[in-house]
Amino acid sequence: MTAPAPKLEVEDLLVGGAEFRVVDKVSFTLAPGESFGIAGESGSGKSTLLLSLMGMMRQGLQHIGGSVRLNGLPMMGQTDAALACVRGSKIALIPQNPATALNPSRRIGAQIDEVLLVHSALNQRARAERVLDLLGRVRLAEPAVTAHRFAHELSGGQVQRAAIAMALAGEPEVLLLDEPTTGLDVTTQSALLDLLVDLRLRAKVGMVCVSHDLGVLARLCDRIGVMYAGAMVEEGPLALVLARPGHPYTQALVASIPRLSTGGLPSPIEGSPPALFHLPPGCRFAPRCALVQDACHSQRPALSWVEEGHKIACLRPNMAPKPVAHRPTTACAKGAPLLAVQGLSVSYAKQGLFAHKAPKPVVEDVSFTVVRGEVLGLVGESGSGKSTILAAIAGLAVPTAGQITLMSKDRTADLAARATDRPLSQLRSIQLIFQNPDASLNPRHRVIDLLAQPLMLYGHVPRSDLRAKAADLLSEVRLGAATLDRMPAQLSGGERQRVAIARAFAANPDLLLCDEITTALDVSVQAAVLELIHDLARKHDVAAIFVSHDLAVVRAIADRIAVLRNGRIVEINTAQELCARPVDPYTKSLLRSVLEIPT
């Protein structure tokens, strides 16, 4: 029996620059109609690999060696004219951020029509019909209306569907997907994945899908490869790899994913991936590996078979990994109430002098209390008002109704609407941590200067003690004192978020407001941040309101969870109870949309 000729063959592909490799000797094949997933964290080279499958190189990178063959024809070293015949018609890419990949000043229909103009011999009328047919195939309601829309007039999910329709226009045999659902709400994501699964079954297109989210790959793919620092470290059938990961990195990655069913804190991977300029001489994962041996530091393992269809690049593949056991959260002591939100409503004021549309409430009649030392999770999709609630508590959004009461140690007081009207003691006791540490840390300040600001403002720490105090704070977030003199740009994303957390704790707060603080981070780093917030909150008896769109993340850290929809709380309960026995139909649908990886 001979296997059918592969659609796509990648052999020892090397992509990089003069002194570094972004993609280092990657090989895999894609059978016709098969779906291959590439998992990896940011900087692992997965997106660069995906682009090079089309014969495209990012700026500053070049093809160094190895080959990519589509239907047996090489993709490397071809002229642009030769590649243009293949791109779009044989192999098509759905880019990571379709909102920026679509031309904002042309209608959706016209952009799809352009693909047909290039890759088909249809006349204008036939093309117009085809556009509507394609938009229908990606299940966009009212294709005729959508074709006349601009990208900014569509929702995120609709834009992604339009981009898929555009990629399908040339009837490609291989579809490349770069993080297809990143930035979408969970329910939208779930519907989009249904569509992709369905397309694959019906159109029989092969897929190569890149994602950091193993849950997404688990829905879409038959086989997956795991990338780390430019190299493929494990490859095999999806079920096999997820159920019995053999490479220590894959094992650690799987263990770092929060589980809705079990709860508990996921385990982080210590350290950070190596810089591509300074790869360790042996195994790339050796410096972070729990099972490291002397040989790992000198020998670079090759990807080799361990069982039928399953390849691992490890000197001593651990075929019997420990079952994933998340550390249970320690129960919070039942404390006194700290914050009471009552009947809170917020609407954004009308914009402009002549605007007469009535402002739409973003948050409506929301009430809850936070007990000293507990973590309250606020979960909801975009537009549910979860961030606005935080903004109102922080004094950044002015409520139209309701009040927020802070019961600090010495006195109980209603909070003024604006942060600028609040006394310093109230400002100190509520600290906000932002979603993206790139934006929340001033790029022109050293870490010591960033930490010195709250220390000097609230603590009146004398200048001579600043360094020691700041180093203490850094050690609490598990960063060394050497970090003090670094600039934010010299730190990794996870380290930056730790600095932001240290800055919040520098104020010695009573309440932390965490606004999607792990969204911009990799899963393994997310696990570390969750652990950190949990440990620090318990240690210092600090309460936290943890906002996230990801129910599994909230389940991992929160004592209680409130589910928000359209600005209202639809259900609030203890985390375990809410996930085990949801009452509200919306909570149930959210729980169903969470992508759990099979174990």
Added chain:
Amino acid sequence: MRVGRTPFALPQVLRDVLAQGSGRLGMTIVCLHLAVAVAAPMIAPQDPAVQDAGAMLQSPSWAHWFGTDRLGRDVFSRTLLGGREAMLIATLATVIAMVWGSALGILAALIGGRTDALVMRFVDAMMSIPWILMVMLFVAALGSSSAALVPVLGFSYGLSVVYLARAAALDFVARDFVVAAQIRGHARWSIALTELLPNVRDSLAVQGAMQWSWILLAVSSLSFLGMGVAPPTPDWGQMIADARGIMQRAPWALIWPMLALSSLVIGMNLAVDAWARATGVDRNRRVPGA
């Protein structure tokens, strides 16, 4: 490849400026001019103010390298010394313009709302008055003196700095780190100084250097019109005005001050351009290799 920059990376910026051909040329011209201006009183061969009725409109010779003007004064010495006063005025006026312009611009951006609108309409109104008219009013009131030029040029050239500083700061006021400082409870001036200023610093430095060359040209124009640097202090603008009528008979009296003035302005522009690329203010054109 450079990741991030420490707060004071002047040597690195300077290296990046000098790595560019135009930057090297510009910096050389400007430094040469500055050196000459500083050393001129020592190296000028003759007293620039001494008139010699017996040596009027002489062509260049060993005694008078650049010839003499219509009063018999030595053009070489006058050219060496002719930029000093204008450069001094330009420097002082630039400092004034940058200080008040950036302070007002950054605060307007940070405070926003009605204050911002009021400040900007005031600046608009002031901008609609031609600066030369303002200078003439001042000179008429205070007399033609360098001391009168400094504040009035500092004021009128500061108006465009307000625009620039506000636009540069607006890029940052909505960023999370500024919001974070606000809800931490820092005072406004402290936010302007510690959060915004370091981020608009490079843009302002480039703008300041440009302002300097514009003000230098303005001072020279005023001197040309007889409202700037007063005789007997030699000045390029004055010299050009003076030699205008005898252009055909004694072109050397006109050419040398013109060359001096235009080379300084061009040199400054080249240097500023390279500087803008080196600091990343000019985002479209990066230093090759940086």
